[in-house]
Amino acid sequence: MSEEVVQNKKVTFKGYIDDVPKETDMELKLSNIELNPPPQGSAALLVKNLYLSCDPYMRGRMRDFHGSYIPPFVPGQALEGFGVSEVIHSDHPNYKPGDLITGFTGWEEYSVIQRTEQLRKIQPDDRIPLSFHVGLLGMPGFTAYAGFFEVCSPTKGEYVFVSAASGAVGQLVGQLAKLHGCYVVGSAGSKEKVDLLKNKLGFDEAFNYKEELDLNAALQRYFPQGIDIYFDNVGGDMLDAALLNMRIHGRIAVCGMVSQQSLSKPKGIYNLFNLISRRIRMQGFLQSDYLHLYPRFLEDVSNYYKQGKIVYIEDMNEGLESAPSAFVGLFHGKNVGKQVIRVAHE
Amino acid sequence: MSEEVVQNKKVTFKGYIDDVPKETDMELKLSNIELNPPPQGSAALLVKNLYLSCDPYMRGRMRDFHGSYIPPFVPGQALEGFGVSEVIHSDHPNYKPGDLITGFTGWEEYSVIQRTEQLRKIQPDDRIPLSFHVGLLGMPGFTAYAGFFEVCSPTKGEYVFVSAASGAVGQLVGQLAKLHGCYVVGSAGSKEKVDLLKNKLGFDEAFNYKEELDLNAALQRYFPQGIDIYFDNVGGDMLDAALLNMRIHGRIAVCGMVSQQSLSKPKGIYNLFNLISRRIRMQGFLQSDYLHLYPRFLEDVSNYYKQGKIVYIEDMNEGLESAPSAFVGLFHGKNVGKQVIRVAHE
Numbered sequence: 186m187s188e189e190v191v192q193n194k195k196v197t198f199k200g201y202i203d204d205v206p207k208e209t210d211m212e213l214k215l216s217n218i219e220l221n222p223p224p225q226g227s228a229a230l231l232v233k234n235l236y237l238s239c240d241p242y243m244r245g246r247m248r249d250f251h252g253s254y255i256p257p258f259v260p261g262q263a264l265e266g267f268g269v270s271e272v273i274h275s276d277h278p279n280y281k282p283g284d285l286i287t288g289f290t291g292w293e294e295y296s297v298i299q300r301t302e303q304l305r306k307i308q309p310d311d312r313i314p315l316s317f318h319v320g321l322l323g324m325p326g327f328t329a330y331a332g333f334f335e336v337c338s339p340t341k342g343e344y345v346f347v348s349a350a351s352g353a354v355g356q357l358v359g360q361l362a363k364l365h366g367c368y369v370v371g372s373a374g375s376k377e378k379v380d381l382l383k384n385k386l387g388f389d390e391a392f393n394y395k396e397e398l399d400l401n402a403a404l405q406r407y408f409p410q411g412i413d414i415y416f417d418n419v420g421g422d423m424l425d426a427a428l429l430n431m432r433i434h435g436r437i438a439v440c441g442m443v444s445q446q447s448l449s450k451p452k453g454i455y456n457l458f459n460l461i462s463r464r465i466r467m468q469g470f471l472q473s474d475y476l477h478l479y480p481r482f483l484e485d486v487s488n489y490y491k492q493g494k495i496v497y498i499e500d501m502n503e504g505l506e507s508a509p510s511a512f513v514g515l516f517h518g519k520n521v522g523k524q525v526i527r528v529a530h531e
Numbered sequence: 532m533s534e535e536v537v538q539n540k541k542v543t544f545k546g547y548i549d550d551v552p553k554e555t556d557m558e559l560k561l562s563n564i565e566l567n568p569p570p571q572g573s574a575a576l577l578v579k580n581l582y583l584s585c586d587p588y589m590r591g592r593m594r595d596f597h598g599s600y601i602p603p604f605v606p607g608q609a610l611e612g613f614g615v616s617e618v619i620h621s622d623h624p625n626y627k628p629g630d631l632i633t634g635f636t637g638w639e640e641y642s643v644i645q646r647t648e649q650l651r652k653i654q655p656d657d658r659i660p661l662s663f664h665v666g667l668l669g670m671p672g673f674t675a676y677a678g679f680f681e682v683c684s685p686t687k688g689e690y691v692f693v694s695a696a697s698g699a700v701g702q703l704v705g706q707l708a709k710l711h712g713c714y715v716v717g718s719a720g721s722k723e724k725v726d727l728l729k730n731k732l733g734f735d736e737a738f739n740y741k742e743e744l745d746l747n748a749a750l751q752r753y754f755p756q757g758i759d760i761y762f763d764n765v766g767g768d769m770l771d772a773a774l775l776n777m778r779i780h781g782r783i784a785v786c787g788m789v790s791q792q793s794l795s796k797p798k799g800i801y802n803l804f805n806l807i808s809r810r811i812r813m814q815g816f817l818q819s820d821y822l823h824l825y826p827r828f829l830e831d832v833s834n835y836y837k838q839g840k841i842v843y844i845e846d847m848n849e850g851l852e853s854a855p856s857a858f859v860g861l862f863h864g865k866n867v868g869k870q871v872i873r874v875a876h877e
Contacts, residue, residue, distance in 0.1 A: 245808075253808050254808055420803065420804070424803075439803070439806045439807055440807065441807075450801070451801055451802075451803075451804060452799070452801075453798070453799015453800060453801050454799060454800045454801075454803055455796070455797050455798075455799050455800075456797075457766065457770075457785070457797075457800055458766070458797060459815070460785045460813065460814070460815030461785055461786070461787075461815040461816070461817065462591075462599055462600055462815070462817075463815065464814075464815050464816050464817055464820060465814070465815050466812065466813075466814045466815075467806065467812075467813045467814070468806070468810075468811070468812045468813070469805070469806030469807035469808070469809065469810050469811050469812075470807070470810050471807065471808075471810055474810060
């Protein structure tokens with residue numbers, strides 16, 4: 186057999202870290218790959234990766250800690266994350282060459298996918314960008330949907346606060362809350378993001394937390410009646426300030442804590458006493474606990490998008506070479522919208 | 532009219548404080564009271580107080596803060612709290628002289644009660660001590676019942692941890708959890724209390740937190756499989772340690788935070804990240820939100836007690852003179868069981 190041998194660029198993980206990720210924690214490597222069909226009986230796929238997703242949770246896989254819900258990366262090997270890929274060869278009965286899929290893949294041009302259980306086949310639709318399957322219609326979008334509807338128990342007319350509001354999750358939380366009839370305020374870290382929240386994403390109000398000396402005062406200003414629902418993507422000082430501004434029977438969905446992801450000694454939270462006096466429910470969650478709702482989510486949110494009821498902002502980087510800096514940028518708020526890497530053109 | 536004039540000893544509140552309560556924050560005063568019937572149309576009661584309850588939440592009423600669920604005490608006037616009283620005169624159609632009632636009353640020998648909406652008439656029962664109506668069958672017992680069954684969502688076989696476990700609330704939480712088929716470990720602050728938990732209250736295990744250098748290590752020792760339910764009566768370091776030992780989908784009922792009640796700058800909580808990875812629900816609550824369950828509680832817990840399925844430990848002080856030191860003792864763990872003041876013999 187004389188199969189095609191091609192170059193396979195990879196972004197590899199150098200080794201475990203304790204600090205904020207740096208570009209030098211990853212390494213671009215070149216190798217070759219034979220584009221052979223996977224061995225018979227392997228049920229594996231050989232795929233060409235089109236889009237890769239940069240997500241803050243990946244920071245957790247850079248620690249040498251095996252007790253979490255997802256194992257750490259393997260030093261020397263390509264990073265792994267959500268992607269959109271095209272099937273080149275398949276030994277799996279459900280997939281054939283040319284199929285578009287989304288699920289876990291490697292940070293490389295071509296991947297062999299052995300674990301096919303969590304893959305999802307994409308039904309191509311001209312009205313929906315393919316890359317949305319790692320954003321609006323992927324894990325971040327589903328996190329927003331499950332977190333808002335299942336964890337926050339929203340009611341029409343409630344006051345909703347979203348932090349990291351222009352990010353991959355926050356932008357959809359805010360729009361779903363608006364569609365649900367809530368009053369929504371978002372925080373973000375630049376004037377550009379605040380403008381997007383107010384002018385493009387339809388938030389009622391938005392503010393730049395970096396310009397606020399006193400987060401408690403800022404929240405009092407935007408929520409003179411208090412907050413019913415805080416969708417917390419950051420943790421830390423913003424969570425502490427929100428605790429001072431919750432209404433009775435308020436709910437806090439604890440999602441990302443991106444501000445604390447890289448701190449080996451996280452910041453203290455001092456205002457938990459309010460949980461009692463205001464009878465607040467504070468709940469951590471992972472979207473993976475709600476996968477039974479995924480089909481409904483996919484239909485609802487696809488339709489909202491096609492009907493023009495929601496928009497979704499992506500920050501698209503070109504080429505695997507740009508992946509390390511794009512990933513590192515997440516922890517400095519550099520991304521505007523959902524951070525995606527285009528590995529190859531469709 | 533020549534009504535009887537009697538002496539009315541009172542424990543008055545001297546003024547707002549920022550620190551741990553001291554005996555000198557209260558003052559014993561003598562005055563006289565005419566045992567007249569309340570004015571016609573007032574719907575008020577004149578009562579003789581038999582038992583008064585010392586509860587940690589009362590500390591919150593010693594702050595000059597009016598935004599809480601209960602207003603502050605009024606300087607110069609008698610403290611107020613739950614009590615068991617005998618009706619001497621009544622202008623209220625539901626009550627007659629000789630009735631025994633429980634509800635808010637003054638820290639004094641005789642009180643005029645204007646707000647009768649939240650009073651409850653006691654059906655005397657020789658098998659149940661009257662003082663239990665401010666403990667096992669009163670607010671602390673109901674806090675345990677509502678918190679455990681409504682907030683903790685317990686399932687048979689789950690691992691339950693209770694802090695301040697020999698206290699007014701904790702001792703019932705542990706016993707209800709045992710009756711529900713859970714494995715129960717309690718923490719307390721002395722060898723005497725630990726012995727009570729293990730030998731009298733039926734906890735599976737108990738430990739003295741003051742003898743543990745590392746609370747995380749202690750919890751790992753007692754819960755090698757992790758904790759499903761933490762009924763938190765203390766907050767602070769114990770809450771932080773419990774967060775490290777919760778199981779996936781664990782629940783934390785946030786009740787008293789007695790360790791933090793008197794700190795104007797409470798301790799920080801550092802381990803909230805576990806809320807996400809372990810999908811923990813942490814919920815503050817007040818028993819007053821569950822009053823619709825009170826009749827069922829009263830029946831269930833009275834029956835358990837009369838059937839010998841649960842016990843209840845009281846720390847009874849004699850005389851109003853002892854009330855300030857008994858109250859202050861709560862914040863130093865001096866009470867063994869529910870702290871009650873006997874004001875007059877039945």
